[in-house]
Amino acid sequence: MAAGQQGSGSAAPAAGDVLVMVGTRKGAFLFWSDDARRTWQRSEHHMGWSTRAMSYDARTNTIYAAVSSDVFGGLVQRSRDGGRTWEHFNDGLDFPAHEERRVREIWQVQPGHAQRPGEVWAGTGEAGLFRSRDEGAHWEGVAGLNSRIATDNWMPGGGGLILHTILMDPTDPNRIYAAISAAGAYRSDDGGETWQPINKGVRADFMPEPTPETGHCVHKMALHPARPDVLFQQNHMGFYRSDDRGGQWTDISEGLPSRFGFPMAIHAHDPHTVYAAPLVADERRFMPEGQMAVWRTRDDGAHWQSLTNGLPDGAWLNVLRDAMATDPCESCGVYVGTTGGHLFYSRDEGDTWQSLTDYLPPVQSVAVARVVAA
Template sequence: MSTRFHVATRKGLFTLDRGASGWSITQTSFLGDNCTLLMHDARSGDLIATLNHGHFGIKMHRSRDGGANWTEIATPQYPPQPADYTPKATPLEGKPAEWSLKLVWALSPGGPNEPGVIWCGTLPGGLFRSEDGGDSWNLNRQLWDDPRREEWFGGGADHPGIHSICVDPRDARHVIVGVSCGGVWKTRDGGGAWEPGGRGMRAEYMPPERAFEPNAQDPHLVAQCPSHPDVLWVQHHNGIFKSSDAAASWSEIDGVQPSAFGFAVAAHPHDPDTAWFIPAVKDEKRYPMNGRVVVNRTHDGGKTFETLTQGLPQQHAYDLVYRHALDVDESGDRLAFGSTTGSLWISENAGDSWQTLAAHLPPIYAVRFEKTP
């Protein structure tokens, strides 16, 4: 079981350790700076933090001693735009996606047999790969130059972006990415060729005749079951979807209460039928239903859900949980999540009960356990 996790917030990075008397914040990094994402690389032990300095742009830092010391590393850079290239206007915004880094939105280690490989998803939609632990990055041109990429459009943000990267533990060349808005895309050859996932997702915000178009979907997060990598769970703008065939097809899970809207989803590391979601009022309001923070858990592949409340605030709580702010450890027993209003909870019994670890942190963007490989 994991005994350490990190919390990326609007005002820095916080590390929590489990000591004899329970969990506590043991380390702060980048205090005051906007830390938007953190990745722990179980292969090397490296931590990579992403900072957005506003005035001075997006930077990445790496720690090789558990967060005690950090060194700035390379930040993904979009290559120069070709002089003869005329970008196409996106379908909803009516203007081209900008050709410049706007946000680092996903960081995932490559496979166990490719040390140093890291994938990075960004706004406005570029997927980058490092082969040296983040010392350098290259834009995946095959996906970026695909004309269908120009059909992508912004979800909550003004630009489309890649927020989910799932590397198949059986074969690291098999990578699935989630795009808001651009659906789910997959490669079987490590990024040489890309195809959108199959049909089954449904976009209410599109005209009815285009509602099932794979490239117009808004998955908020794609979570892969590590021990059954063909099983994928998606918290989508319009509900919850599941694939059991590595994104070849999707089925919608109906009737989820109190809501099928949300951002976060976590897949159980060993049990393909178990996943957790954090529901919220859809979609222009985005707060817990009736001011009650709850976690939804299925143990039967989405046929039924339990709504877990023990230890969570059940009145006048307006904590929204962003897509990267829920994580499960390698055992499947420990889960942690944090909210836009700086609350942080942990469960050590797979969500049956929760403990409040903090109530006054800055807005939380990401929660990440340190997991053993």
């Protein structure tokens, strides 16, 4: 359907600012600063709406937010003026009327490849991949992947059956990755027409056959634009790296306090440096021994280091799958949001941490970008 518009105040980030986009259970928050990252301004948006993910499209200076209501379903919100005003869309962002499955929540909105102007992708629950060719105004289901639901070994994870990760290969506009819980990771090499599961080497101990082709509970996946053939994955069953676009995965969990966790992020300038936030499995899902910690590897997962300087003890916190991100500043910043409503950040690659804000609703997502225009 067509868009609605809502205003939300006059404060907005300027060109060159670092923009931190925080999605929570009850709304979205924007924080922005210069590269010093000492003084932050903020604005609030979509209050009362669960915001699962946000993203920034540098091609068009657009902020996207995936918002949903338990009652009224999901929408894509779009702002072209730094959050001053928003338009909302959902035309075509559901499965065909004759199907039983329905989109009840939007889990991801990601800008498309630089060579595909207007293209934006969305991931949903119930799991589906949707594509817009007009910057989010209209959507169509990606049949090549969505139709596999009927044949592959898919089942809901703790968050439902959801498509939560969409990655673009910056060197090839036809190569797209999607990750689904609990189905596993998929890759398309033809612009989304056909998809193949890429889960070899990933454990699925909860399945009758522990090494199935699909059915894996991937929690988050990422790639670095300078080395797009290498993927990292935080899975329900461990932390993994693939050096061949998902063809084979290597377990790199050794050295972490737990195989279990949700989010992960890659250093903005060093593709070998990756951050994780391991949690105690399985029903506990809080920081081991109540010590808030981010873990960092500088060598592709061969060794891991606990980062706790400035992070609280006695903190039985959970960090959800989209709630960690890095910024593009010269000294790479790292941002972590918790279900307790905290937003911690580091301005020195994770060596030291401080609070950016407290007392938010439970944080569901954190994304960071540099604003290209005011």
